[in-house]
Amino acid sequence: MQCNDPKCPQHGHLKVRGNVLTGTVKSAKAPKTVSVERILVKYVPKYERYKKTKSRVYAHNPDCIAAKEGDVVIIGETRKLSKTKCFVVLKIEKRAFEETMVSERQSEGAKEPEKQEKRHAVHEEKPRVEKKHSEKGKDAKHKKVKK
């Protein structure tokens, strides 16, 4: 897929140099921009333990890549592209929308029959309770007979 974006590393005139990072896309709402979150582990000397920290980096998202929320992406450092962006999305490692689509389908398909089953179960439970009472009564009678 081609794109006319001059800030595209493949189809434009953009040099990628410096850091190459991986992270998950947390927001893709701004045009041609994604916010990529990375979870880092930092050592705390006072407690001699590690703590998790988060870092968010804004990256340019060319039309030919079009990363979406939840995707795991590789971003590369470039020149300053705007006030907040100095990274470009190079590649999508793992797409998120396939998993979410499947889970949505399953939840939509499963919700309706579950409700119906529950309703039926509620109706069926009433006679069962009566049976249990009668059984208990029988048991009690048996016990009384045995005693």
Ligand SMILES: [Zn+2]
């Ligand atoms: Zn492109």
